[in-house]
Amino acid sequence: MSTNVLRTADGWWVVLGERAVPVDTKAATTAELLADRDAVREAALTAAREATLSGEAGTPVVDLVALSPVTTPCRVVAQMVNYGSHARDSGFKGDIPPAFFRKASGSVSGPGDAVVRPSHVKFLDYEIELGLVMGAPLPVGTVVEERDLPSYVAGLVITNDVSAREVQLTKTQFYESKSYPTFTPTGPYLSLLEPEDFTHLLDLRLKLTVNGELRQDRTLADMIVRPAQALTLLARFQTLDAGDLLLTGTPGGTALKAPPKAVEKIGALLPPAVKWRAFFKSQAKNPHYLNPGDVVTATIATPDGRIDLGEQRTPVAAAN
Numbered sequence: 001m002s003t004n005v006l007r008t009a010d011g012w013w014v015v016l017g018e019r020a021v022p023v024d025t026k027a028a029t030t031a032e033l034l035a036d037r038d039a040v041r042e043a044a045l046t047a048a049r050e051a052t053l054s055g056e057a058g059t060p061v062v063d064l065v066a067l068s069p070v071t072t073p074c075r076v077v078a079q080m081v082n083y084g085s086h087a088r089d090s091g092f093k094g095d096i097p098p099a100f101f102r103k104a105s106g107s108v109s110g111p112g113d114a115v116v117r118p119s120h121v122k123f124l125d126y127e128i129e130l131g132l133v134m135g136a137p138l139p140v141g142t143v144v145e146e147r148d149l150p151s152y153v154a155g156l157v158i159t160n161d162v163s164a165r166e167v168q169l170t171k172t173q174f175y176e177s178k179s180y181p182t183f184t185p186t187g188p189y190l191s192l193l194e195p196e197d198f199t200h201l202l203d204l205r206l207k208l209t210v211n212g213e214l215r216q217d218r219t220l221a222d223m224i225v226r227p228a229q230a231l232t233l234l235a236r237f238q239t240l241d242a243g244d245l246l247l248t249g250t251p252g253g254t255a256l257k258a259p260p261k262a263v264e265k266i267g268a269l270l271p272p273a274v275k276w277r278a279f280f281k282s283q284a285k286n287p288h289y290l291n292p293g294d295v296v297t298a299t300i301a302t303p304d305g306r307i308d309l310g311e312q313r314t315p316v317a318a319a320n
Helices: 029-032 035-056 082-090 146-152 167-171 195-205 225-232 261-268 274-281
Strands: 003-010 011-016 021-022 074-077 102-105 116-119 126-133 153-158 190-192 205-210 213-219 245-247 295-301 308-318
Touching: 003 035, 003 308, 011 035, 011 225, 021 035, 126 205, 126 295, 146 153, 146 195, 146 225, 153 295, 153 308, 167 274, 225 245
Parallel strands: 074 245, 116 308
Antiparallel strands: 003 011, 003 190, 011 021, 074 102, 126 153, 126 245, 153 190, 205 213, 205 295, 295 308
């Protein structure tokens, strides 16, 4: 069974139900924690033992202020258009070529921190994504088979690939549009997997709501390029190390969707400045973009609870 780990300003905690016990470790980074799995296992055993003896163990989780369980600096890499439902929303047909982009690790924030909308951004979008946390180096040239995943991936986290759509589309600039501070909420839990847990990955269900309204809801079965293949493709040119983070794409349901074909054909005839001005004028009527005061809630779990990454709840705020 997986083991959920929480990070606070005081250190690392193993979560058992609604309570948590501290991990006796000097680890300051995610990579250092992953190198001290014995301490995590000992904390899990302590939590289970205390729960058996007294009915409860440690500190209530609600009393802990969770930080991102992925420490920075680290590499943050993301897959683009990697769910069938998202491909359809984006207007893609036929085979989708695998593609990756980088995000600044300065965009990583805690699971309860506010997502801050920059003053020049009006079209702020959400993208729930399963994050793979590397547990070992992935050298260039590595070929990863399904059976090899436990050798490279230590655990999973909830991430939200927040996107400034007008920057992304008008500049064709993924790095900037997805790298502003607070644009990668991560956590609350780092779910450390045992080898047998990997056979349950496709059962994971990603759900995202905005102000209680369900926007995204899919399982990993909708994924186009699955984790082992993604790591193999990425390793053609990119090294990863323990503690690095791979975001594996988002399902359909984001605020941004491809325009109807007729509108797309007309737009192609217009000068770029005119086309984008018309497009964003129409997008201004779309109520699904994020605004200050909104609350985004994200969960990823298997139906049986074998793997449960907790609940991420982030308010949206305007920049000062």
